[in-house]
Amino acid sequence: MTGVELILLLPLIVLSGAAVAVMLAIAVRRNYLAAFLLTLLGFVLTIMAVALSPGGPQRNVTALFVFDDFARFFIGLITGAGLFVAVLAFDYFRQQRGQFEEFFIMLLGATFGCAVLVASRHFASLFLGLEILSVSLYAMIAYSRDREISTEAGLKYLILAGVSAAFLVFGMALVYAQTGALEFSRMPYITASPDEPLDIIVLAGFGMIIVGIGFKLALVPFHLWTPDVYQGAPAPVTAFIATASKGAVFALLLRLFAQTDVAFYPPLYVTFVILAIASMLFGSWLALLQNNMKRILAYSSIAHLGFLLVAFMGRGHIQSTAAAFYLTAYFVTTLGAFGIVSLLSPGERDAEWIEDYRGLFWRRPFVAVVFSVMIFSLAGIPLTGGFVGKVLVILAGEQAAQWALVVVLVTASAISLFYYVRVVGIMYMPAEAGGADRPALPGLSLQGGGALACLTGLLVLLGVYPGPFLDLVRDMVTTVYAGVLPR
Amino acid sequence: MMLPVLILVPLIFGVGAYVAARVSVAAARWIALLSLAGNLGLSIYIWIAYFGPISLAGVTGPWVLEWDAPWIAPLGVHFHVGMDGLSLLLVVLTNLLGVLSVAASWTEIEERPGFFHLNLLWVVAGIVGVFLSLDLFLFYVFWELMLVPMYFLIAIWGHENRVYAAVKFFIFTQFSGLFMLLAIVGLYVLYGSQTGGTFEYANYIGAPIPRGIAMVLMLGFFVAFAVKLPVVPLHSWLPDAHTEAPTAGSVILAGLLLKTGAYGLIRFVVPLFPWAVADFRPAAMTLALIGILYGALAAYGQTDLKRLIAYTSISHMGLVLLGIFAWNSLALQGAVMLVLCHGLATGGLFIFAGALQERTKTRDIRVMGGLWSTVPRMSGATMVLALASLDLPGLGNFIGGFLVLLGTFRAYPVYAAGASLGLIVSTIYSLRIIQAVFHGEKTVDWKIADLHPREVAIMAVIIGALIWLGLYPQPALDTVQPSLNVMQQTPARGPAQTPVDATPGAP
Amino acid sequence: MLMELWVVPALPLAGFCVLALVGKRLSRWLVAGIGAGSVGLAMVGAIYFSHDFMAFEPTGHLYRESLWTWLNVGGFSPDIGLYLDPLSVVMMLVVTIVGFLIHVYSIQYMAGDEAYSRFFAYMNLFVSSMLILVLADDLLILYLGWEGVGLCSYLLIGFWYQSAANARAAIKAFVVTRVGDTAMAIGLFLLFTQLGTLDIQEVLVRAVRQWPVGSATAIAAAGLLLAGAVGKSAQLPLQVWLPDAMAGPTPVSALIHAATMVTAGVYLIARMHDLFIIAPPVQTAVAVIGAATLVLAGCSAMTQFDIKRVLAYSTISQVGYMFLALGVHAWSAALFHFMTHAFFKSLLFMGAGAVIISMHHEQNMFKMGGLRKQLPFTFWTFLIGACSLASLPLVTSGFYSKGLILWSVWATGHPVLWGAALLGEFITSVYTFRMVFLTFFGEPKGEVSARPGPIILGPLVILAFFSTVAGCVHIPRPLGHFRLFARLVEQALPVPPMQPLPIATEVVFQLLMQGSVLLGVAFAYVLFLRRNDLVAAWTARPAGNALHRFWFSGWGFDWVYTTLLAKPYVWFAHASRDDAFEWIYRGIGAINRGLHEQLSRTQTGLVRWYAVGIVIGAVLLLGLVVFL
Amino acid sequence: MATIPIHYGLLLAALLFVVGLVGVLVRRNILFILMSIEIMLNAAGLAFVVGGARWGRADGQVMVIIILTVAAAEVAVGLALVLRFHGWFKSLDADRASEMRG
Incomplete structure (x- = not known):
């Protein structure tokens, strides 16, 4: 291993090192604040490592990893998400009784798994990263010991993730058995020409890989776990699942199908189209009259992943840029939304029912405005990042001549408007007289408010002046195509 | 630099009003009023300076004022605003109605006045932005942006069924707007590379778009504008929204928001897709006819005063649609005049309805009647407004309606003759307003106050403007004419275009 | 000398403005003075101008006065202008003289009415509109006056608005005449489209030049104008409004519904005689x-x-x-x-x-x-x-x-x-x-x-x-x-x-x-x-009674219009109260809600069912991949 | 070894996978569900072995070891969760856990 490779690996090293450091610190002395601060430090150092690492296209480290700009971008994004989740979790668990220092180890571990996923160029590292992420998540989801639903959610996720991992790994095995390739880059030219049909076992293998990935991304019909897990998990963990976990898997999907041509063989292509359409529509319909905020956000995340798939439906700079930008906006938005749910949660339960938010604007204007901005971004209203993201996705879809998909996208957006507007509306209603029996929602801490303000600022910046960031995204993300011969 | 100021002033002072309301409610109202009045002054100054006898404008192009700055460079989006006669008049109207609606809600809005004025001013800003945008992307941004504060205006300060109405309004307009977004992006994707990869509106005029694609893209735009206008099967949101909105909301909705639809059709749909418009014309004109008659019919059947007025808007906007699709200078000028005057007259009617509701706490005309002697000033003012809406000569609406019909008749006599029935049905519903509220026997012995001086001033401004536009509309017509000329010439520029204006003229 | 003819219609208009704006605050004598005085001055003016007209015999026996261009769009540029020829001289004289006398009469006749100033305001507006009508140089101005007198007729029929019947009669008058007016408006469109102007004299000249006698266009144009005239002058088949119009105060009936307004149709046809001749x-x-x-x-x-x-x-x-x-x-x-x-x-x-x-x-x-x-x-x-x-x-x-x-x-x-x-x-x-x-x-x-x-x-x-x-x-x-x-x-x-x-x-x-x-x-x-008994005996018989009732009800026109037009319209209007199109959107809403409910049922909360979901998805996906 | 066609091996792996899958679906006891998942993972391992044998490379076998390790980690966390589950529900019936739905 050369020095350059070591530097390239630095983000992973720092992340895992931080996990170990937190563990050791806890072993020495239990201190919630210290564990939190160490975690923060770990995340910040990781981000610095990402920023400082040389980057560029095709920075392979061993057969397993590649630290090109694409990976750097997504590691940075995911680490950022981890950082915000840490801040949220710090406030969230402070409200509860018990010892929560170990949570941060899990968080760092899960983030590490995500980073591995994003940087992997090999089935082995893919699987490892995925499992590191999953195992950490099992524990994180079930972390609120005194809540029944937390355990229930953890167990559901455990079983279903296990099944899906089995699908994934079996699919890999099929592909391997037929092609002998475990590295993505060795798979592009499985057939001599695109007209020639692909070997059926390879196709089946990729099909099963899609099942595994589809589960993680909560695409319809692999989405059934989403609302239950979102609801049962502690709010910061939900935020992490919705963002970092999905983002990492999506990045992996992008890389896998950027390096291989497989996705554009008609059968798989059609599959993706169907998955996208089903996810967009079903997600929106499921959320329509839902009263639980976390479940609404769960269903809406299903729809949003469907939107993302629209951008995925072409292979070009516009598509990958659109996807990355959309994902970024979605990260910021989702973190903000779950952040509010998390920060407003009193110790004994989560602030998850929309009735909790009735009249919020008149009591807590700042929080309500932040939440409104987040919801508007989810709904794709201008001057938020979500809007620019949606425009880019439509652009990408139309560029790929996916007219049916964009029309479905628009329709699903319209359906989803109903529940977004409902949530916003509730916040601006006058608080009802009988609302006194609900426990008061806790106030914001400095760091919590700061995090929210920061996210809002980011979101508005992405919406109002997205140009520079767009350039950055395009330059970084398109490195994923480096080394792939155009076909 | 004046154009961004026109947009920024309400935005900034909206926040100002919100902050000020924490200290003093009156301060918030005055800030809102004065900022909009300032804006109005600025726009009138522009009018006089650039369209008056001694014009500051150079001879180049239709845009007397322009401001351009790159915005989202990677996509070629510019913050490009420009003003010609058409947008100028609409901006003047916007600011005028803005001032009037602030004044009209002076005593109506007691709750949360700060946030109210914030929303009100932001709607105005959004609408001004819509009228000024020359970049399709920017246009869409403003288009969507004005909906959000409007949603709040309805949902927070509306009447009984406000949440339903607000959500309906929001979904209808957003959904249709998304189709426009598809069309805008479609234009960009398909023809952007040939025009330098921008969203610049002017660049797409005369683009060689094949017929089929042009029709699809045109329909994308049309749907968005048709919902706003509204065209009949898509009008369902309007009665609810108008009825439930607070007075200022209704005024802005009827007076301005609907006009953005008309503006969009004039500015974008026809110049961008002349061919497709020609193909679509029979359908659009039929829809217009249905709208004129159905709106009037449904208006007559209402018992809720604001709902009644709302349906009259549908009828009038059908006439506007007819005029736009007839696309000759007479009909277009008529449509613009109608847009202006309908904004004033219907805005005035909603102010009246709001004032009445504030006093009687009801909008049900079945319990009204015989109010003339109780509120003579209100009655007289409403009478004039009702007469305006039945196209009485001497008031501005007549000029608009007459020109639309005249222009349409030149090219499509059958449609014009059908639309002329609108003159009869509009009489029926307009007189019903008067009869039900002011005439007849008193069903309930209302003891209510007549218009206050503030309200009298509002009505005086509206009526004065209507009479002015009715008797000497030439300044307005002259202001619009150059931009209409430009738009009517544009089809000739494109290589694959055929002229749209197939006016037979005299045989 | 013939000039400043505009003063004649302007005087009553000024009277209207004063009375409408501040009439309530003026004393009754002042109101009467302004109301009758403005018309009286107009009468003096009219007599003066008529005398001048006949004394000086202007070239071509006509005098035109253009005030300003109303609007100028795409070749359509009607002037606000006045036109005096013997025809309008007669009309102007009759309108002002009769109008003035009726105003004087009203001073005492309406003396007990609480809305004294409103009455005179409307009456002044009427006289002004009527003068504009008869002096109009351009068909559009004529139309302005035409609608103006219709409006005043409406206002004055419904003057005692407290009675719903009066208000109904007023609306009936307005709407029925509006039917004719609409036909007339279409006639104007036709004239302008074909002849390119609405200036009355120019229209007549061009019509005679362009259209042979009996040409279809000429017939259509004249027919449409006739419809307008029929409505305003209460001729068959649009005469139904006039008997009900008697709900207004009697001076109104005298002035509007006898002497002047109802003859506007006569004036229109006389004014457009060349068109009718061809x-x-x-x-x-x-x-x-x-x-x-x-x-x-x-x-x-x-x-x-x-x-x-x-x-x-x-x-x-x-x-x-x-x-x-x-x-x-x-x-x-x-x-x-x-x-x-x-x-x-x-x-x-x-x-x-x-x-x-x-x-x-x-x-x-x-x-x-x-x-x-x-x-x-x-x-x-x-x-x-x-x-x-x-x-x-x-x-x-x-x-x-x-x-x-x-x-x-x-x-x-x-x-x-x-x-x-x-x-x-x-x-x-x-x-x-x-x-x-x-x-x-x-x-x-x-x-x-x-x-x-x-x-x-x-x-x-x-x-x-x-x-x-x-x-x-x-x-x-x-x-x-x-x-x-x-x-x-x-x-x-x-x-x-x-x-x-x-x-x-x-x-x-x-x-x-x-x-x-x-x-x-x-x-x-x-x-x-x-022999009163003869009539009584005759009307007692069935045939006589039927004929009496038939004539009494104005030959059943009202019944026909009510049954065929008014009632269906009202019925449809009430049916449209809850907008039929609304059902489309309710339907869409219901479909979405139904889908939401059905899909929600798939969220059973059972982990094994969720696994089944994954398996079903996988099977479908593999089937698709393998068999496509 | 080479005499056994590769498809037989894959078929066997697939059968094993389906057995595990059916186990997940039909068993209500959480322990058995976890075991069935193990079977599915091992089926994948078998397929890797078959593939490795076909291409004569070691990376297939390496994958098996990774799978085994990961499965062990997963089971460790899984069993802890099962304990907690039992603590709440006093049962190992997976169907009891249906607090959240809709």
Whole structure:
């Protein structure tokens, strides 16, 4: 291993090192604040490592990893998400009784798994990263010991993730058995020409890989776990699942199908189209009259992943840029939304029912405005990042001549408007007289408010002046195509 | 630099009003009023300076004022605003109605006045932005942006069924707007590379778009504008929204928001897709006819005063649609005049309805009647407004309606003759307003106050403007004419275009 | 000198503005002064300008005055301008003189009304609009005045708005005339589209140049204008609004619904005569409509109880005469009758008004009677008006004007129409003297509460004078052949194409007409003064009763319109109250809600079911991948 | 070894996978569900072995070891969760856990 490779690996090293450091610190002395601060430090150092690492296209480290700009971008994004989740979790668990220092180890571990996923160029590292992420998540989801639903959610996720991992790994095995390739880059030219049909076992293998990935991304019909897990998990963990976990898997999907041509063989292509359409529509319909905020956000995340798939439906700079930008906006938005749910949660339960938010604007204007901005971004209203993201996705879809998909996208957006507007509306209603029996929602801490303000600022910046960031995204993300011969 | 100021002033002072309301409610109202009045002054100054006898404008192009700055460079989006006669008049109207609606809600809005004025001013800003945008992307941004504060205006300060109405309004307009977004992006994707990869509106005029694609893209735009206008099967949101909105909301909705639809059709749909418009014309004109008659019919059947007025808007906007699709200078000028005057007259009617509701706490005309002697000033003012809406000569609406019909008749006599029935049905519903509220026997012995001086001033401004536009509309017509000329010439520029204006003229 | 003609319509308009804005704060005398004074000044102006016009004889017998360009768009540039020729001189004079007298009359007649200033405001606005109508240089301005008078008619019919019936009558008047107005508007579109202008003189010149006689376009254009005229002048089939319009105060009926506004249609046709000449079928239609209307309305007039409704039907009938005259190209005869009719009909209305206020606002003639003694002044003036209406020979103006019409009809070769007109003469004198006998003769049935004061009687006397002598401006050949009026009018209107018939024939026809008139008077005398039982017996029979009811209800037009148009419209309107299109969107909403509920059911919460979901998805996906 | 066609091996692996899958679906006891998942993972391992044998490379076998390791980690966490589950529900019936739905 050369020095350059070591530097390239630095983000992973720092992340895992931080996990170990937190563990050791806890072993020495239990201190919630210290564990939190160490975690923060770990995340910040990781981000610095990402920023400082040389980057560029095709920075392979061993057969397993590649630290090109694409990976750097997504590691940075995911680490950022981890950082915000840490801040949220710090406030969230402070409200509860018990010892929560170990949570941060899990968080760092899960983030590490995500980073591995994003940087992997090999089935082995893919699987490892995925499992590191999953195992950490099992524990994180079930972390609120005194809540029944937390355990229930953890167990559901455990079983279903296990099944899906089995699908994934079996699919890999099929592909391997037929092609002998475990590295993505060795798979592009499985057939001599695109007209020639692909070997059926390879196709089946990729099909099963899609099942595994589809589960993680909560695409319809692999989405059934989403609302239950979102609801049962502690709010910061939900935020992490919705963002970092999905983002990492999506990045992996992008890389896998950027390096291989497989996705554009008609059968798989059609599959993706169907998955996208089903996810967009079903997600929106499921959320329509839902009263639980976390479940609404769960269903809406299903729809949003469907939107993302629209951008995925072409292979070009516009598509990958659109996807990355959309994902970024979605990260910021989702973190903000779950952040509010998390920060407003009193110790004994989560602030998850929309009735909790009735009249919020008149009591807590700042929080309500932040939440409104987040919801508007989810709904794709201008001057938020979500809007620019949606425009880019439509652009990408139309560029790929996916007219049916964009029309479905628009329709699903319209359906989803109903529940977004409902949530916003509730916040601006006058608080009802009988609302006194609900426990008061806790106030914001400095760091919590700061995090929210920061996210809002980011979101508005992405919406109002997205140009520079767009350039950055395009330059970084398109490195994923480096080394792939155009076909 | 004046154009961004026109947009920024309400935005900034909206926040100002919100902050000020924490200290003093009156301060918030005055800030809102004065900022909009300032804006109005600025726009009138522009009018006089650039369209008056001694014009500051150079001879180049239709845009007397322009401001351009790159915005989202990677996509070629510019913050490009420009003003010609058409947008100028609409901006003047916007600011005028803005001032009037602030004044009209002076005593109506007691709750949360700060946030109210914030929303009100932001709607105005959004609408001004819509009228000024020359970049399709920017246009869409403003288009969507004005909906959000409007949603709040309805949902927070509306009447009984406000949440339903607000959500309906929001979904209808957003959904249709998304189709426009598809069309805008479609234009960009398909023809952007040939025009330098921008969203610049002017660049797409005369683009060689094949017929089929042009029709699809045109329909994308049309749907968005048709919902706003509204065209009949898509009008369902309007009665609810108008009825439930607070007075200022209704005024802005009827007076301005609907006009953005008309503006969009004039500015974008026809110049961008002349061919497709020609193909679509029979359908659009039929829809217009249905709208004129159905709106009037449904208006007559209402018992809720604001709902009644709302349906009259549908009828009038059908006439506007007819005029736009007839696309000759007479009909277009008529449509613009109608847009202006309908904004004033219907805005005035909603102010009246709001004032009445504030006093009687009801909008049900079945319990009204015989109010003339109780509120003579209100009655007289409403009478004039009702007469305006039945196209009485001497008031501005007549000029608009007459020109639309005249222009349409030149090219499509059958449609014009059908639309002329609108003159009869509009009489029926307009007189019903008067009869039900002011005439007849008193069903309930209302003891209510007549218009206050503030309200009298509002009505005086509206009526004065209507009479002015009715008797000497030439300044307005002259202001619009150059931009209409430009738009009517544009089809000739494109290589694959055929002229749209197939006016037979005299045989 | 002829200039600043605009002052004439502007004066009443100024009066309106003052009264409308500050009228409530002014004293009653000031209101009356402004209201009547502004019209009086307009009258002075009108007389002055007319004198000038006749004295200076401007070139081409016309004077134009352009104030400003109303609008100028795409070749459409109507001027706001005034046009004075003998035709409009006559109209202007009649409007201002009669208008002024009625205003004076109203000072006392309306004295007790709380909305005194509103009344005068509306009346002033009316006079102004009417003057704009008759002085208009351009069809668009004419349309402005046209709609303006319609508006004032609406406002004044519904003046006593507290009664829902009055308000309904007002709406009916407005809507029915608007139907005609709409046709007229379409006519204007057609004219402009084909001829490229709406300037009246230019339209006529170009029409004659462009269109051959009988061309379809000309017929269409003239027909559409005719529809407008029919609506405004309450001719068949749009006459239904006028009887109900009597809900307004009596001076209003006198001014608007007798003397001036209802003759706007006559004016329009006369003004556009060149257009009608090149559309012979329309011209015939005008005559036929006139003849039919005069007979039908006359029959209805014979059956009414309400004195004002008798006069209303009579107005319809008399305007029918004018239409008949127009239809046979007897332009000056129509205009002549318009003038005399304005005098005697407003006299009759004002007399009836005097009776009505004397009788506690009683309008039913059967509850009056014997008023000859109690209200002598009123009686005599009313009688003069009635004689003129019935055109009793020699001393009444109606004799001359209607005689001219009948003679013109015959002389232009329309014997059938002439027969109808003659029948109309008979009917006219029957209902006129029925009214006189029932009201002023016989036994007194009610008591007289108040006697009309001098301000009411003054205008009556003046109008009685005019009703008597106005006929002298045109005296037929057998009696001296004095053609002052016709000579004046023929400067603007063509001479009717009369056959040169010997004077003896004219004498014979005059006698025939007089015979029918006198027969009618006798008939009325017998039936309504001597043998009341005959009428009662006749109407008691089924056939008689049916006919009576049929005539009484105005030949069932109201019933037809109500059943075929008004009721379905109202029904549809009420059906549309909850917008039918709403159901589409409710349906869409319900579909989405249903989908939400069905899909929510798949979220069972059972982990094994979720695994089944994954498996099903996987199977479908693999099936797709493998078999596609 | 090479005499056994590769498809037989894959078929066997697939059968094993389906057995595990059916186990997940039909068993209600959480322990058995976890075991069935192990079977599915091992089926994948078998397929890797078959593939490795076909291409004569070691990376297939390496994958098996990774799978085994990961499965062990997963089971460790899984069993801890099962304990907690039992603590709440006093049962190992997976169907008891249906607090959240809709």
